[in-house]
Amino acid sequence: MIDPSDNSVIKLDFIKKGLTLEIISEGDSSLYKIDENSANENGEAFIQILEGRSYEYEFSKKKYRLKCSVEGIVSKSKKHEHRGRIIPNIYVGTLQLEVFSVDFPDKITKISIEVLATKFNNEPDISYRQNYRNMLESITEKCTDLLMQINSPVLQNFETDFNEDNETIYQRFCFVSSLINSKEFEEAVQKIISSPKTHWINEMEQSDTRKIKRFSSSEIRQLTSSSNRIKLQENHYLNSKGINSIPSKIFSTKKVESIDNAENRFVKHVLEVYLVFCEKCTDNFKVNTREKKEAVILVKKLEVQLNQPFFKEISRPTTLKLNSPVLQRKSGYREVLKTWLMFDLAAKLVWKGGDDVYSAGKKDIATLYEYWLFFALHDLFKEKFKLNQIEQDDIAYKHLISETKDGLNVIIKAGVHTALSGTYISENRKLKIKYSYNRSFKGGKIFNEDKGHGSWTTTLRPDYTLSFWPQEFSESDAEKNELIVHIHFDAKYKVTQFIINTKIDSKEIDEEELEERKGFYKNADLLKMHAYKDAIRRTGGAYILYPGTEAKELRGFHEIIPGLGAFAINPSNEVVGLKNLSEFIDKVINHLLDRTSQRENIASKGYDIHKDPKDDLNILKEPMPEYLNGAKLIPDDVFVLVGFYKDVEHYNWIGSKNLYNIRVDSHHGAIPLTIKELTAKYILLHTIGDSFSNELWEIKGEGVKVYSSAKMNSEGYATENSYLIYQIERSSSKEFENISWNFKELKNYESRRQSAKPFVVTLTDLMKVSEKKSNI
Numbered sequence: 202m203i204d205p206s207d208n209s210v211i212k213l214d215f216i217k218k219g220l221t222l223e224i225i226s227e228g229d230s231s232l233y234k235i236d237e238n239s240a241n242e243n244g245e246a247f248i249q250i251l252e253g254r255s256y257e258y259e260f261s262k263k264k265y266r267l268k269c270s271v272e273g274i275v276s277k278s279k280k281h282e283h284r285g286r287i288i289p290n291i292y293v294g295t296l297q298l299e300v301f302s303v304d305f306p307d308k309i310t311k312i313s314i315e316v317l318a319t320k321f322n323n324e325p326d327i328s329y330r331q332n333y334r335n336m337l338e339s340i341t342e343k344c345t346d347l348l349m350q351i352n353s354p355v356l357q358n359f360e361t362d363f364n365e366d367n368e369t370i371y372q373r374f375c376f377v378s379s380l381i382n383s384k385e386f387e388e389a390v391q392k393i394i395s396s397p398k399t400h401w402i403n404e405m406e407q408s409d410t411r412k413i414k415r416f417s418s419s420e421i422r423q424l425t426s427s428s429n430r431i432k433l434q435e436n437h438y439l440n441s442k443g444i445n446s447i448p449s450k451i452f453s454t455k456k457v458e459s460i461d462n463a464e465n466r467f468v469k470h471v472l473e474v475y476l477v478f479c480e481k482c483t484d485n486f487k488v489n490t491r492e493k494k495e496a497v498i499l500v501k502k503l504e505v506q507l508n509q510p511f512f513k514e515i516s517r518p519t520t521l522k523l524n525s526p527v528l529q530r531k532s533g534y535r536e537v538l539k540t541w542l543m544f545d546l547a548a549k550l551v552w553k554g555g556d557d558v559y560s561a562g563k564k565d566i567a568t569l570y571e572y573w574l575f576f577a578l579h580d581l582f583k584e585k586f587k588l589n590q591i592e593q594d595d596i597a598y599k600h601l602i603s604e605t606k607d608g609l610n611v612i613i614k615a616g617v618h619t620a621l622s623g624t625y626i627s628e629n630r631k632l633k634i635k636y637s638y639n640r641s642f643k644g645g646k647i648f649n650e651d652k653g654h655g656s657w658t659t660t661l662r663p664d665y666t667l668s669f670w671p672q673e674f675s676e677s678d679a680e681k682n683e684l685i686v687h688i689h690f691d692a693k694y695k696v697t698q699f700i701i702n703t704k705i706d707s708k709e710i711d712e713e714e715l716e717e718r719k720g721f722y723k724n725a726d727l728l729k730m731h732a733y734k735d736a737i738r739r740t741g742g743a744y745i746l747y748p749g750t751e752a753k754e755l756r757g758f759h760e761i762i763p764g765l766g767a768f769a770i771n772p773s774n775e776v777v778g779l780k781n782l783s784e785f786i787d788k789v790i791n792h793l794l795d796r797t798s799q800r801e802n803i804a805s806k807g808y809d810i811h812k813d814p815k816d817d818l819n820i821l822k823e824p825m826p827e828y829l830n831g832a833k834l835i836p837d838d839v840f841v842l843v844g845f846y847k848d849v850e851h852y853n854w855i856g857s858k859n860l861y862n863i864r865v866d867s868h869h870g871a872i873p874l875t876i877k878e879l880t881a882k883y884i885l886l887h888t889i890g891d892s893f894s895n896e897l898w899e900i901k902g903e904g905v906k907v908y909s910s911a912k913m914n915s916e917g918y919a920t921e922n923s924y925l926i927y928q929i930e931r932s933s934s935k936e937f938e939n940i941s942w943n944f945k946e947l948k949n950y951e952s953r954r955q956s957a958k959p960f961v962v963t964l965t966d967l968m969k970v971s972e973k974k975s976n977i
Contacts, residue, residue, distance in 0.1 A: 208223060208224060208226065208232065209224050209232055209234055210222070210223050211223075211224070211248060213310075215310075216265075216300060216310050217262065217265075217302075219261065219262070220260065220261055220262050220265065221261040222258060222259075222260055222261075222267070222300070222312070223258065223259050223260075223261070224250070224256050224257070224258050224287065224314070225256060225257045225258070225259075226250075226254070226256055227254070227255045227256060227257060227286075228254075228255070229254070230250070230255060230256055231250075231251055231254070232248070232249070232250055232256065233248075233249040233250075233317070234247060234248060234249070235247050235249065241494065241498065243498075244491060244498055245295065245315045246295055246313040246314050246315040247315075248314045248315065249314065249316075249317050250287065250289060250314060250315070250316055250317070251289075251316070251319050252289050252290065252291055252292065252293050252316050252318055252319055252566075253289070253290065253291065253319060254288075255287070255288045256287045256288075257284070257285070257287075258284065258285055258286070259283065260283040260284075262283070263281070263283045264283070264302050264303050264304060265283055265300060265301070265302055265303075266282060266283065266300070266301055266302075266303060267298055267299070267300060268299045268301075269296065269297070269298055269299065270297060270299070271292060271296070273288075273290070274287060274288060274289055274290070274292060274296065275287055275298065276288070287314075291566070292316050293316050293317070293566040294315075294491075294566075295313050295316075295491045296313065296314050296315070296316050297311050297312075297313055298311065298312050298313070298314060299311055313491075318332065318566050332748075332772045332773055335772045335773070336566075336569050336573040336772050337569065339573060339576065339577075339772070339775075340569075340572060340573055340576055343576040343580065344576075344602075344611050347600060347601050347602050347611075370482055370485050370486075371482075371492045373482075374479075374482045374492065374495070374496060377475070377478060377479075377544055378479075378495065378496075378499050380540045380544055381475055381479075381499060381502075381503070381540070381544075382499065382502075383540075385536055385540075386536065386540050388533075388536075389533045389535075389536035389537050389540075390468070390472075390506055390533070390537065391533075392532060392533035393465070393468055393533040393537070394509060396533070397460045397465055397511070398460070398462060398464045398465060398527050398534065399458045399459060399460055399462070400458075400459060400462050401456045401457065401458060401459070403454045403455070403457075404455055404456075404457040405453070405454055406452065406454075406455060407450045407451070407452055407453075408450060408451065408452075408453045409449070409450055410431075410447055410448055410449060410450060410451050413451070413453055417453075417454070419452075419454075420451055420452075420453055423448060423451040424444070424447050424448065425444065427448035427450075428448065429448055429449050430446040430447060430448050431446060431447055431448070431449050432445060432446045433445055433446055433447065460511065460514055460515060461514055461515050461516055463518065463520070463522045463525065464522070464527045464528055464531075464534055466515055466516060466517065466518035467518060467521055467522070467523075467525075467538075467541075468534070468537055469507070469512050469515045469517075469518075470517070470518050470521070471540075471541050472503055472506055472512070473507065474544075475503055475544065476500065476503040476504065476507065478544075479496055479499045479500045479503060480500055483496040483497055483500055523538065566694065567692075567694040570692055570694040570748065570772075571615065571664060571694070573772065574664075574665070574690075574692050574746055574770065575613060575638055575664075577775065577779060578636065578665055578690070579621065579636070581779055581782070581783055581786075582621070582634075582636045582667065582786075583621065583636075585783065585786065586623050586625045586634045586636075587623045587624070587625070588621040588622055588634065588636060589621075590621065590622045591620070591621055592619070592622075593612055593618065593619045593620075594617060594618055598612060601613060613638065615639065616639055617639060618637065618638070618639050618640050618641065619637070619638045620635055620636065620637040620640065621635070621636045622634065622635040622636070624672055625790070627794055629794060629796075630671070630793075630794050631671070631672035631673075632669050632670065632671065632790075633669070633670050633671070633672050633674075633676070633679075634667070634668070634669055635666075635667070635668040635676070636666075636667055637665065637666040637667075637668065638664070638665055639662055640662065640663070640666045641661070641662045642654055642655055642656045642660065642661050642662070642663075643655050643656065643660045644656035644657065644658050644659045644660045644661070644736070654680045654685075654687075654737075654738060654739070655737075655738055656736045656737050656738070657735075657736050657738065658736045659736075661732065661736055663690065663691055663733055663737075663743070664690060664691045664692050664746075665689070665690040665691075665692075665746075666687055666689050667687070667688040667689075667690075668687050668688075669685065669686045669688075669789075669790075669793055670685040670686070680738075680739065683739060683804045683805070683807050683808035683811075684804070685739050686739060686740075686741040686762070686793065686800075686804075687737060687739055687740045687741060688740075688741055688742045688743075688744070688762070688789065689733045689737070689740060689742070689743040689744070690743075690744050690745075690746050690768075691726075691729065691730070691733075691744075691745055691746065692747075693726055693746065693747040694747065694748060726745055727745075729743075730743035730744065730745060730765045730766075731743070731765065734763060734765060739804070740763070741764075741789070741800065742762045742763055742764045742789075744765065744767060744768055745766070745768070746767070746768055746770050746782075747767060747768075747769060747770070748769070748770065748771045748772065749767075749769040749771065750769050750771070751767075751769055759799070760792055760798055760799055760800055761785075761788045761789055761792045762789060762792060762800060763800065768781055768782045768785070769781075770782065821836075821965060821968055821969060823940075823968040823969075823971050824936040825936050825964065825968060826934045826936050826937075829882060829899075830882075834964075836963060836964040836965040836968065837963055837964075837965050838963075839882050839964040840877045840878075840881040840882065840883075840962070840963060840964075841881060841882070841883040841884070841885055841961065841963070841964055841967050842878060842881040842884045842885070842900075842927070842959055842960075842961055843884075843885045843887070843947065843950070843959060843960050843961070843962060844861055844863065844885070844886055844887075844959045845886075845887060845888065845956070845957040845958070845959065846886055846887075846888050847957075848888070848889075852886070852888070854917060855886070855929075858916060859929055859930050860916070860926055860929065861886070861898070861926070861927045861929050862908070862913070862918065862924035862925065862926055862927075863924060863925045863959055864922055864924060864925075865907060865923055865924060865925045874925070877961040878905075878925075878961055879904075879905055881900055881927075881961060882899065882900055882964075883897055883898065883900065883932065883967075884897075884898045884900060884927060884929055885897050885898075885942060885944060885967065886898065887944055891944075892943060892944075892945055893942060893943050893944070893972070894941060894942055894944055895942070897932045897937050897940075898930060898932060899930055899932045899933075900927050900928065900929055901928050901929060901930055902927075905925055905926065906925075906926045907923060907924070907925055907926065908923065908924050908926045909923050910922055910923060939973055940971050940972070940973065941971070941972055941973075942967055942971050942972075943970040943971075943972060944970065946970045947960075947962050947966060947967070948962075948966070949961070949962060
């Protein structure tokens, strides 16, 4: 860990003798200094400050000023302009500061300080180097994995042009350096050196003839032809055969273990190709820039590896045996082969959407975190739901990689809608699922004209949206029929810790309101999730994704959605964060498979309520009871049976028995039975010659009954027919006093011979034809 300090003095003698710039930390800010070797090794400036903190600065000479090309980071004091503050906000990376004198304002000298990331853990150097690099390596690996899935040979012919591709060289360099700088690659090379693949070869050497125990045909021939011979004794066996001398030394072969084989030549070739690429990048980067420093560091690292004695013994390859079992299976070799395949494609990769991430010197870690989350969620949802259809701005793509004149482009870009969709099949339901990045939900006038997706208010664009709807519907039809559910996620790198205080007292509310008046919003991120949930139609939940440690969910009812909350997904602990999110998505899926859920019932009711637009000018102001039989009265859901009585005798029978009868056979006066007739709550009676009626009765009892002709006769109603019987009593609601209804104006009323036929209307429709009795 690097040690913090309160201030640091930067000597600027090269600008003006005796000139210094002092940087002082404010409040809980910290300032760090690293030695030159460490700075060069990591390609960083030796003075380092923290993102999201504030620092004061002061020149030793009053004529000098400080400014920065990044707006809003440097602000000078109004009283003493050689003083001021440096506030990096969420800027991360090498920050170029510009020093100039008021006497020579055009003569600018640039100095660098490093802004370290702090959101991932408590050690800024680890957070900055390790987590940033992890995210970059992860994106590189995911992008190159996507490339590996493309089998079209035409995509393998592009070569980096170092003369024409200056704008993308640093981006390509970042992809490649993330491979070479990885611990996996370094450990693989060391593993190869310590335990290499070897083979046995025959090696010629000059040996003492007397020490050779076994002679080959070649060595036997040398016994008769070689020089420097030794005379044999007369009684020697060979002398008796006519050989009176032998050479003192001959050449013999022996088995020697060698590392100069195809696999090790491949490893050396890989390092040499990496070195050539990095050297070309170095030549194209400007002097004294961060990218130049990074490239030089990588060149030195590769040179150190290639200068090891191991590679001195290995010759250049004539062929590359990429199908070698050793390269594909042996530890060390396997990893080098993997990086080689990734390198070949990474060097061709262009990401036009990653300009903010790969701007030389700047490390836009917030944007990088957003992109990193896209790929992390992409992998999670694709594996979970088998997403296989890709589109961007309504244009279909086969892959997330497209071929351009500059190379192979990753089509993902901030602000551009990209989506993957597929079908999830369970035992009881088939769902279409769509994972969207930067999907806009339009609001305003467009929303009012379109019953599809949209926002009640202004246009909103969450970072990521996961949408679910039944497979048998198109997406637009599912929107119109309230059958789709959206779950939104927003990347919030700037959130340090997401804590929801549900037990807040009035004093804390007052303090928070005071801070909000000053411009400090404690709950701004949570409020934005509320905006997504409440403004975007058919939203089931909105959640923050941030690099913290605490996860929190808030449920709207008793079910998993609708809800709000946050999930901590940290690059240093990616597995745990994604595991928690994955379990949450599983719960959402189980919830969506439940056709009896509260959310499903609310959505169904919502569709019935909103399917027909209501005229704002046609407002019903007539008084009605708030409750009916102890339940909240909803006029649109309350049905009124408009019934006919034949004469005074029939009316008196109804009044005396508190019963109303309707024919249930197929003859004149009978009605077909539907749920509306069976669940009606009121009956409005009328007879021959009526245009208005004030005879409103409430339906009581356990429900509708069927009386046979015998039962009807026993009740004093002479008939040979069966009847549907309602138990009723005159309405006592004060709201209906002195009210008559012009039932002939109701749309279901039929005149002449059909006027006696009962029909059903809603209480809302009935109240639209109501009039005060005094006006009749």
